[in-house]
Amino acid sequence: MKTDFKVEQIVKLISYLTGLTGFVSVSRHVSYSYSLLFLSLLxxxxxxxxxxxxFFPRWLxxxxxxxxxxxxxxxxxxANLIEKVIEMLLFLLAVKFLEDKxxxxxxxxxxxxxxxLLGSALLSVDLLFLAYFLTLIFLCSLAVIFLAYLSEEPSLRMEREVCAKVVSKALLIPVFAIPLTMVFFILLPRPFSPLLKVPVPGQKGVTGFSEGVKLGEVSEIQEDDSTVFRVNMREVPSSLLYWRGIVFDYFDGRGWSMSNKSVLEKMGRHPVSGEEIEQTVFLEPYNHKYLFALDIPISVNNTRTSRxxxxxxxxxxxxxxxxxxxxxxxxRIxxxxxxxxxxxxxxxxISSAITDLAKRITAGRSGRAKIDSILEYFAKEKFRYSMEGLPVSSSPLEDFLFRLRYGNCEYFxxxxxxxxxxxxxxxxxxxxFxxxxxxEMGAYYLVQQRNAHLWVEAYVKGEGWVRVDPTPSTRELFIEEGRRDIFFRMKQAFDVANYFWNGFVIDYDLRRQFSIFLRIGEGIKKPAFNLDLSIEKEKAGHYFIVFMLIVLLAAGFVMLLTRRMPQEMKIIGKFHKKMKRYGYERMPNEGLEEFVSRIGDEDLRSRAEAFAADFGMLYYKDQKFTRVHARRLSEKIKEIKPGKAKLS
Amino acid sequence: MRPSKAVTDTRLEKFNEIFESLLQHLHGKEKALRLALISFFSQGHLLIEDLPGLGKTTLAVSIANALGLKFGRIQCTNDLLPSDITGLSIYNKTTEMFEFHPGPIFNNIVLVDEINRATSKTQSALLEAMQERQITAEGITYKLESPFFVIATQNPTEHHGTYPLPKSQLDRFMMQINIGYPDKESEKRIIMEVMQSEARNLTAPVIRKEDVVDIQKSIKDEIYISDKILAYILDIVKSTRNSRYLITGLSTRGALAITETARTNAFFSGRDFLIPEDVKEMAEFTIPHRVVFKDEYEGSDKREILRSIIKEVPVPV
Known part of the structure; x- marks a missing residue:
């Protein structure tokens, strides 16, 4: 029943897997035609x-x-240096595979x-990189071991058990590499974003936040799933989720911008009051300069927000x-x-049609009632939400109001x-947004580009600035679309992993690490029971990292120790422990058979003898203790019981 | 290659047959008989040290008979000459040539009684023959029989007119054993049997010579010795060399003797591999006659001292 493999085949298999891993790691960054070419050559x-x-000679x-x-x-x-180099490498890889290796x-x-893989790291570093990296380390170390065998004896065959052993040993290499990596982790500065990614100027036609609003330029907007920020906070009713970023005050007929006059406004800061909520925001690099927070933000990093x-x-x-x-x-503000x-x-x-319309529908009303009348107008006239067939014209508002009667939040x-x-x-x-x-797993809100939104603030005398959101709630349907698929929860779980990876690995800089060590130092100096249970959030995060580090190190050591103890030693240890419970302690100079022969209880002895004979047969014939053996022997140890219930 | 279990079993059966049939005639000598057979099948020589009249000769003769082998006997005295053992060339008048007349050593099993009564010269001639398994007389080399097994006896308390064997020559014996007094029941049966039949008909052959050689060969080839066991043996050897009871420790030949006897012991126990118990059991009989005890321990039970030395050595697992 012994199966064996040619080592040469194993090496080939590993090479193909390695090649594929390399390819998959960059597949996001190369064009479909290259992917197709590579795969078909493979x-x-x-x-x-x-x-x-x-078929092909090497020279060709x-x-x-x-x-x-x-x-x-x-x-x-x-601009396309990295992509080109990656394409070149991919092609070389494919050619390599075509050769008689x-x-x-x-x-x-x-x-x-x-x-x-390195190339892919230059373009983006995320959690997947770690997965590819570990896979490659594992495969390459495995390959080097098998290659060593191969160079000794090209026609070598290897039994399945031996292969499994080599593979499991090689698997340990990445495991042992982790403590080493940690040293680098602490010492090296971390790249926060892809090392060489040339910022792509704001793409048009994609949902998302921008620092200016332009109407009438694209007819269709595509949903963009990329993450803008994650907010660590408690869950609140979804009607409260307005993330404020920028305020526009100047409209030129086609687009909104900041006039800067509001900033220069000589008015004092307007007071806001109500329930305060704290948020920790992890903002992805998105090329603009505005920080987001729940409406209405009063301070960011203990600094008051602008006017x-x-x-x-x-x-x-x-x-x-x-x-x-x-x-x-x-x-309201x-x-x-x-x-x-x-x-x-x-x-x-501005066309008189608009001003006339405005005046007509608000006629006879004042303050809040004026605002409501406009919202009622949109509802009554059945304006609907759409991201397709948007007006491409020089007078987009007129088209929206009088011709099409549909549009996205920008138009509303x-x-x-x-x-x-x-x-x-x-x-x-x-x-x-x-x-x-x-x-819920990570206790944070995930905000994506697709959540980008515009709304209006109107000034009502005696009340202040009031939030007015004219966009129909059907927008929510668009947003929600495609979110309830079966992969949704999986995606969410993956995002949690990403969240922690970003929070604790990528964003982890030397300064923060020093502060952790300082904190540890403080913690040691202080009496331990002085630990306040209500540690502040940030501190809890640090403690978490430190705790994880310690756990990892401990796990590594335990693994090192248990690995060092061979299977047979574990089994014999189990046997000794069991016999000790029955009052028989084996001397170090005592042979196994000698030991069991002095057991008084007959049933106990015969079962112990059965174990000793089996164990001795394997051990003293220098046979490999496989998992099957270990299980059989453990079974025999379990069976060791005295004849009558002597232990009760 | 490991033998198929069936082959080993038939050999083991044969051994048990020998053992059982011998035991019928050797009441109360179970242990000594087992050790003697181990020594024989390990292809080493045996030294029995005990008082006269405890059945040393009976043991040797019985073994020879049971194994269907030629048996010779040398009674040592202080006037015994080397040529009395090896044989000598005598002039033949009719052929007008010297003819070699082989001595009693040209047998498969040779009993050398009271070896310490022979002179040193004779002793060394004998021991040389034991080691080399050949005799050189007048320039011609004569091979001894195979299998070749010497059982020598000596009386421990006899001091008058004895030439004690030097350690270097004791080393040539694979094992040294005692027979000891039989227990009451066995002794009674011995006496009864002797009374009933005048001439004690000793055992009839149980197996053939070829089977004996076959068993010897399979022990040599088929019993597996793990490195762990070898390490254990060497640990014991080392501890004899460092022991506070001993002046000189065990020789390499001694270590070899432990290994070979332990191997035979494993075979006789129905195993095709060694365990520490084999080594421990054999160490008592292979070590004491090879090492030199300090004067203050000369008088005490040497096996006991040895056991305490081995106790210090941990077994492999």
Missing amino acids: ILSLVFEKKNIF LNAIASAFILMTVLNTTY KSRDHLQIYAIAVFL VFTSPLPRGIQKRIRYEAVSVFSE AAGGINEDIYLQLYDG ASSTAVMLRAAGIPARVVGG KGAEYN
Whole structure:
């Protein structure tokens, strides 16, 4: 029943797996045509492998590879450098597989696969990278072991058990590498974002946040699933989930922007009051400079937000950052007086149709009632939400209001703000996100580009700024669409892993580590029972990391120790323990048979003898203790019982 | 290659047959008989040290008979000459040539009675023959019989006119054993049997010479010795060399003797591999005559001292 494999076949299998891992790690970054080319060449080489005929001579393959490299080099620019190099490596890898492989070819395959992984790291570093990395380490160390066998004896065959043993040993290499990696982890500075990713200027036609709103340029908007930020906080009713980012006050007929006048406004800060809520936000690099927080944010990292309750940074965010924000749940911002010039601005060439409409539907009303009348108008006239067939024109608002009667939040918010202004109510547009997915496993909200939203703030005398969201609630359906598939929970679980990876691995810098060590130092100096149970959140995070490190190290040591103890020693230890319970202790100079022969109880002795004979047979014949043996022997130990119930 | 279990079993059966049939005639000598057979099948020589009249000769003769082997006997006295053992060339008048007349050593089993009564010269001639398994007389080398097994006896308390064997020569004996007094029941049966039949008909052959050789060979080839056991043996050897009871420890030949006898012991126990118990059991009979005890321990029970030395050595598992 013994199956054995040719070592050469094993090495080939590992090489193919390594190559595939390398390919998969970069597959996100190469075009479909390259992926297809690579995979089809791989299949071709598998066919060669099967028939053991390598159709192409080596010189031809080398010539093709050289020609390809030359071609690629000619096409390479600074911007696409990494992609081109990856494509080149992929092609070389495929060519390597086409050859009749010798030891060095296998080694070259491993090297290329590692380079591919490195290339992928230059483009993006995320949790998947770790998975590929560990897989490659494992495969490569395994391959080197088998290659060593192969170079000794090319026709070597290996039994299944032996293979399994080698594989399990090789599996330990990444495990042992982890403590070493930790040293580097502590010492090396961490890249926060892909090392070489050239920022792509804001893509149009994709849902998402931007620092300016432009209407009438694209007819169709696609949902974008990429994550913008995650917010660690308690779950709140979804109607409260307005994430404020930017405030626009100037409309030129087609787009919104900041006039900067509101910032220069000589007014004092408007007070807000209500229930305060703290948030820890992990913001992905998204190229813009605004920080987000629940409406209405009053402070970010203990710094008060701007007069319009936004927190812009000096420049765009290029790396993942983390900040603490405090917000107040309030639908209005009390304000004594405002600079009405800014918020009543109307653009040149506004069609009279709009102003007439505004005046007509708000006629005879005042304050809040004016706002409600506009919202009622949208409802009554059955304006609907759409992201397709949007007006591409120079007068998008007119098209939206009078011709199409459908659009996305940009159209609803813009037209509402304009109509409010036309009706004499100061208004501004707020950009940010609405809604989010609460991840219960990680206790955080996940906000994606698809959640991007615009809404309006109107100034009602005596009340202050009031939030007005004219976009129909059907928007929610669009957002929700595709979220309830069977993979949803899986995706969520994966996102939790990502969340922790980002929070604890990527964002983990030396300064913070020092602070952890300092904290540990403090903790040691302080009496241990002084530990406050209500540790603040951040501190808890640190303790968590330290705890995990200790657990990992301990686990490593335990593994080291148990690994060092061979199977037979574990079994004999179990036997000794059991016999001790019955009052028989074996002397170190006592042979196993000698020991069991002095057992008084007959039943106990005969069972112990059965174990001793079996164990001795394996041990003193230098036979390998397989799992089957171990199980059988353990079974025999279990059977050792005295004749009558002597222990009771 | 490991033998198929069946082969080993038939050999083991044969051994048990020998043992049982011998035991019928050797009441109360079970232990001595077993050790003698171990020594024989390990292809080593045996030294029995005991008082006269305890059945040393009976044991030797019985074994020879049971195994269907040629038996010779040498009674040592202080005027025994080497040629009395090896044989000598005598001039033949008719052929006008010297003819070699082999001595009693040209047998499969040779009983050397009271070896310490022979002179040193004779002793060394005998022991040389035991070691080399050949005799050289007048320039011609004569091979001894195979299997070749010497059982020598000596009386411990006889001091007058004895030439004690030097350690170097004791080393040539694989084992040294005692027979000891039989228990009351066995002794009674011995006396009864002697009374009933005048001439004690000793055992009839149980197996053939070829079977004996076959068993010897299979013990040599088929019993597995683990490195762990070898390490254990060497640990014991080392501890004899460092022992506070001993002046000199065990020789390498001694270590070899432990290994070989332990191997035979394993075979006789129905195992095709060694366990520490084999080693321990044999160490008592293979070590004491090879090592030199300190003067203060000369008088005490040497086996007991040895046991205490072995006790210090942990077994492999």
